[in-house]
Amino acid sequence: MSAVISTTDLCRFFGDEDETLVKAVDHVSIEIERGEFTAIVGPSGSGKTTLLHLIGGLDNPTSGSVDLSGTNIAEMTGTALSDFRRDHIGFIFQAYNLIPVFSAEENIEYIMLLQGVDPAERKHRVSEMLAQVGLEGLGDRRPNKLSGGQQQRVAIARAMVSHPEIILADEPTANLDSKTGIALLDLMKELNEKHNMTFVFSTHDEKIMRRASRLIHMMDGMIELDERK
Amino acid sequence: MLLFKLAFRNIFRQRRRSLLTAMSLIGGYVLCVFSFSMSEGSYNNAITFFTQDHTGHIQIHKEDYLLRPKIHKTIEAPEELSAMLDANEEIASHTLRIFAPSIAYSDTDNTPAQVIGVDLDRERTTSTLAAKISEGSYINSEIDGEGYYSAMIGAGIANNLNIGLGDELILISQGADGSIANDIYMVGAIVGDRDSGDRATVFLPLATAQEFLSMYDAVHEVSILLEDDGRARAEAEALQELLPDLSVDPWQVVEATFYQSMQTDKQGNAVFMGIIIFIVFVGVMNTVLMSVLERTREFGVLKAIGSRPAKLTLLITLETTVLALISVLIGLLLATPLILWFTYAGFALPEPIDVGGVLMSHMTGELSLFVFGTPLLLVLGFAIVISIPAGIRAALNSPTEAMRSH
Numbered sequence: 001m002s003a004v005i006s007t008t009d010l011c012r013f014f015g016d017e018d019e020t021l022v023k024a025v026d027h028v029s030i031e032i033e034r035g036e037f038t039a040i041v042g043p044s045g046s047g048k049t050t051l052l053h054l055i056g057g058l059d060n061p062t063s064g065s066v067d068l069s070g071t072n073i074a075e076m077t078g079t080a081l082s083d084f085r086r087d088h089i090g091f092i093f094q095a096y097n098l099i100p101v102f103s104a105e106e107n108i109e110y111i112m113l114l115q116g117v118d119p120a121e122r123k124h125r126v127s128e129m130l131a132q133v134g135l136e137g138l139g140d141r142r143p144n145k146l147s148g149g150q151q152q153r154v155a156i157a158r159a160m161v162s163h164p165e166i167i168l169a170d171e172p173t174a175n176l177d178s179k180t181g182i183a184l185l186d187l188m189k190e191l192n193e194k195h196n197m198t199f200v201f202s203t204h205d206e207k208i209m210r211r212a213s214r215l216i217h218m219m220d221g222m223i224e225l226d227e228r229k
Numbered sequence: 230m231l232l233f234k235l236a237f238r239n240i241f242r243q244r245r246r247s248l249l250t251a252m253s254l255i256g257g258y259v260l261c262v263f264s265f266s267m268s269e270g271s272y273n274n275a276i277t278f279f280t281q282d283h284t285g286h287i288q289i290h291k292e293d294y295l296l297r298p299k300i301h302k303t304i305e306a307p308e309e310l311s312a313m314l315d316a317n318e319e320i321a322s323h324t325l326r327i328f329a330p331s332i333a334y335s336d337t338d339n340t341p342a343q344v345i346g347v348d349l350d351r352e353r354t355t356s357t358l359a360a361k362i363s364e365g366s367y368i369n370s371e372i373d374g375e376g377y378y379s380a381m382i383g384a385g386i387a388n389n390l391n392i393g394l395g396d397e398l399i400l401i402s403q404g405a406d407g408s409i410a411n412d413i414y415m416v417g418a419i420v421g422d423r424d425s426g427d428r429a430t431v432f433l434p435l436a437t438a439q440e441f442l443s444m445y446d447a448v449h450e451v452s453i454l455l456e457d458d459g460r461a462r463a464e465a466e467a468l469q470e471l472l473p474d475l476s477v478d479p480w481q482v483v484e485a486t487f488y489q490s491m492q493t494d495k496q497g498n499a500v501f502m503g504i505i506i507f508i509v510f511v512g513v514m515n516t517v518l519m520s521v522l523e524r525t526r527e528f529g530v531l532k533a534i535g536s537r538p539a540k541l542t543l544l545i546t547l548e549t550t551v552l553a554l555i556s557v558l559i560g561l562l563l564a565t566p567l568i569l570w571f572t573y574a575g576f577a578l579p580e581p582i583d584v585g586g587v588l589m590s591h592m593t594g595e596l597s598l599f600v601f602g603t604p605l606l607l608v609l610g611f612a613i614v615i616s617i618p619a620g621i622r623a624a625l626n627s628p629t630e631a632m633r634s635h
């Protein structure tokens with residue numbers, strides 16, 4: 001079985017070639033298989049966010065490559081990269097980051113609109129996703145009328161609705177209380193198993209980490225430990 | 230459609246800010262429409278005034294008579310030309326004229342006078358001469374019982390010579406053959422008042438004037454009124470083709486000084502209005518930039534989840550353009566009754582003003598596509614132009630900023 005995500009000697013340095021040089025990601029080579037539920041953990045500043053950005057094509061590496069299902073996105077730019085993200089990667093952000101002027105349903109629908117999915121199919125998939133994240137009946141609410149946990153559920157639905165191969169989540173539970181956070185992670189895990197989608201998320205939280213099937217420990221931009229359960 | 234929805238909602242998200250922006254756009258638009266209406270209206274009034282008064286829409290002369298009038302630069306055999314003009318469907322009417330400087334005498338006084346021989350019947354339908362008569366009535370071309378032909382004289386001449394209706398008028402001039410021309414006429418009507426443009430003119434029946442000046446049946450000028458005043462240039466060109474030996478000119482050439490000063494003035498006005506709208510838009514630009522900077526994170530997210538950068542630029546442009554369009558539509562609703570009133574009622578000026586040499590005491594506006602459309606294009610054009618920098622700013626937004634928690 002081939003890797004969905006594969007990085008080779010991936011580096012992302014900030015600053016100049018002197019004292020100020022920060023090696024945020026330093027020669028990282030990892031392979032993540034389809035359907036894995038992977039947590040990237042490590043202390044603050046260890047490079048978790050930077051690595052997720054590189055994998056998601058939001059940032060360009062200093063050197064090395066990122067292959068997503070055989071496509072090297074390190075060399076993509078502009079519209080091609082935008083379209084690739086739209087079609088292959090779902091993002092979940094720490095601060096939810098829903099579009100405030102759109103209702104929950106419209107937020108979920110947005111990516112499908114960009115993709116040109118036909119209206120009946122969109123409607124069907126939106127209500128299906130709302131049900132799966134447990135928000136039936138709340139679809140017409142705007143984000144400011146939803147709790148943090150509910151907003152993050154909408155964000156999960158938004159990330160998953162177009163069936164991307166990879167879901168990337170940078171500290172998805174950090175803004176939630178621990179009970180809500182754990183419930184949310186259980187939901188992610190359930191959807192991961194049900195749809196066999198590949199999840200990569202970062203976290204500080206011990207209780208959250210325990211739910212991952214694989215833990216990649218980072219330190220100073222490098223992989224310190226890679227453990228599978 | 231998606232972008233439209235997003236743009237619309239973003240406009241209504243910052244109600245107060247959008248309202249203020251819209252108000253300045255509406256104000257700029259209405260001001261601009263009013264100003265265009267005023268300048269078009271007053272110039273069109275001036276144009277109507279002198280084309281009806283005497284110029285007509287098109288004039289025909291021999292050679293450069295317009296620039297250097299000489300008595301011998303005549304249009305020969307004008308009957309043929311007249312018949313042709315009568316047959317032309319585009320032409321409402323035309324009249325034949327001759328001109329000569331002269332000195333007018335009464336028993337006691339003398340004064341310089343411009344003699345104009347006019348085809349009385351044709352002049353009546355082509356210019357407002359008949360309407361300008363202040364005393365007496367429009368003359369005929371018959372000789373009267375005492376052997377005099379009649380003349381209509383400007384009020385200035387009547388005053389200078391101290392003569393009135395029924396008095397004798399002596400004219401002395403030089404004939405086309407170089408001879409001294411002199412004759413006595415009977416005052417049949419007085420034209421205008423002492424301030425009008427005709428105050429120093431003597432109008433004679435055409436044949437009488439031709440005989441006085443030994444011109445046989447030649448004339449100096451044919452003045453034409455068209456059915457459609459907008460066709461002056463085109464019809465002048467068409468007539469010129471048919472009359473290669475004569476010079477056919479639209480009013481824009483006949484009244485070149487007026488026309489040029491009008492064009493300059495209108496362009497100045499357009500530039501001035503452009504500047505006003507630009508100033509309005511400096512404020513708008515500031516608002517648009519601010520709204521983009523506030524939404525850095527949002528644009529980052531939109532980009533991260535797969536919106537193309539160009540779409541974000543388009544979104545900002547749409548937001549501004551939609552707001553501008555709404556403002557212009559409201560402006561149109563407000564300006565329409567104003568311009569209707571201005572066009573059909575207008576207002577009296579406390580002091581008459583000079584519009585390209587024509588005195589105006591009542592100001593009316595113009596209601597036209599130009600008056601409403603030009604400011605509309607200005608506003609929408611500026612909206613698009615000023616939203617581009619902000620739009621590019623949004624497109625260049627780094628999505629990594631959005632994913633970074635805080």
Ligand SMILES: Nc1ncnc2c1ncn2[C@@H]1O[C@H](COP(=O)(O)OP(=O)(O)OP(=O)(O)O)[C@@H](O)[C@H]1O
Pocket residue numbers: 014015022023024042043044045046047048049050051
């Ligand atoms: N744009 C940038 N410019 C300069 N340095 C940066 C930039 N982004 C990240 N860094 C540095 O790179 C290193 C890794 O940062 P990163 O945000 O990836 O860490 P992290 O593991 O996500 O930390 P946290 O747990 O606090 O979110 C840090 O030292 C950070 O200061």
Ligand SMILES: [Mg+2]
Pocket residue numbers: 048049050170
């Ligand atoms: Mg981080």
